[in-house]
Amino acid sequence: MxxxxxxxxxxxxxxxxxxxxxxxxxxxxxxxxxxxxxxxxxxxxxxxxxxxxxxxxxxxxxxxxxxxxxxxxxxxxxxxxxxxxxxxxxxxxxxxxxxxxxxxxxxxxxxSHERRQVPAGSTAVRLPACTHRPVVVVRRYGRPRGLVVVGVDGSESADAALGFAIEEAALRESDLRVVYAAWEPGVVPDWELPLFTDRKKLYRARAAELDELVRPWTERYPKVPVEVSLLLERPREVLLDAADGADLLVVGDRGVAGVDPLLLGATSSAMLHHAPCTVAVVPPRDAAPRAA
The missing domain is CATH 3.40.50.620 (HUPs)
Structure with missing residues (x-):
């Protein structure tokens, strides 16, 4: 919302x-x-x-x-x-x-240096896990490609990430691609596990979540061209593929797995290490400061 x-x-x-x-x-x-x-x-x-x-x-x-x-x-x-x-x-x-x-x-x-992988102990990796502000990790700066990509899921930070991404797209007069890679049976609550035995039910359930998440933002920013993709695949591979050709990839700081508050989520961390473009890591709104 x-x-x-x-x-x-x-x-x-x-x-x-x-x-x-x-x-x-x-x-x-x-x-x-x-x-x-x-x-x-x-x-x-x-x-x-x-x-x-x-x-x-x-x-x-x-x-x-x-x-x-x-x-x-x-x-x-x-x-x-x-x-x-x-x-x-x-x-x-x-x-x-x-x-x-x-x-x-x-x-x-x-x-962040332009090499494909970011060292695990670098500021670019440590800082987003510690701060309560959005962190933009810049790999390169060049001619705009006109595309912002945001990865979303059912977590608390997904709405904040989407809000940051659509604002960036509006400011930059870029298109926005919203990507929900919904195949994460290892991190969902037990009561959702039966959904993963029926791909059609899983798709319908996630499509309803995605529409509820995206619709208020597209109403607020009606001039931003938005493409929505829902894929029953693993987030890491999907987002890395989607980020190819983007100016900016936006992710939340933690996903639905509920990791240690001093650590980034696995997907966010993977994007910082491997994404081909600049990455923004966005905490939930009103997130409390964390120890560095």
Whole structure:
């Protein structure tokens, strides 16, 4: 069900390390589309055990961080960021810092190298499991293809993911493809298991759920072209295939399996590791902050 329009946050928060400009370009584009300011956060850290600090080396590391941050702020201005651009230098782990600084952010943007698989311990994987804000993990930035894809299921976060996706599609004047891959017998409640012995009944039941989920959003955004796909297949393979050729893939942070609150759902995690495009991971609305 469509929730009441929430108050818009003040800025987009970008985690910036200076390696490539895809995430910076995406963040600037988000500020332009949403009419928000941009906060660029760079984290530096002392790489050796506490008690072994050399003040001169420590000062040099901090100055390097300051210079990198100035570079990012300057580049954001050159790219046409429409509002204020704030630089934020912090010492500490990136994920923990971005969680702390994201309280009044509309969304968080971080980069991911363009290789096919994202390392398991990277910020791109850890951050979406810890924050209560949408996280956009940018693989590349190029010519728009005009397509946003969202994966949905029967979970609490599916409605939030769909809302984020259709808003992005509207802002970008893109098409939206809603994908429900409904073959997950291992994670549904026991009372639903008999549905998996009759594919026609399962399809009808999931089609009714999908219509109930999608209809309020298409009524709110009638100008967004929406294609809806319901497939009795496993989500991972279906979503990876659907994301090929998309500008953005949107998923909820956890599916119907009810995983540990400090972990991402299996499908969301797989998309971050393997999707060919930028991925947004969206928590349920009004989600409480989680430990980083």
């Amino acid at each position: 469509v929730a009441p329009q929430r108050a818009q946050r003040s800025h987009v928060l970008l985690g910036y390390d200076g390696t490539g400009d895809a995430a910076l370009r995406w963040a600037v584009e988000e500020t332009r589309l949403r009419g928000l300011d941009l906060t660029i956060c760079h984290c530096w850290h002392w790489p050796y055990p506490e008690g072994h600090e050399d003040p001169r080396v420590k000062a040099a590391l901090q100055r390097a961080g300051e210079n990198l941050l100035r570079q990012g702020v300057r580049q954001a201005g050159d790219l046409g960021a429409p509002g204020k651009v704030h630089g934020l230098l912090r010492r500490g782990p990136v994920s923990d810092t971005l969680v702390r600084e994201s309280g009044d952010a509309e969304l968080i943007v971080v980069g």
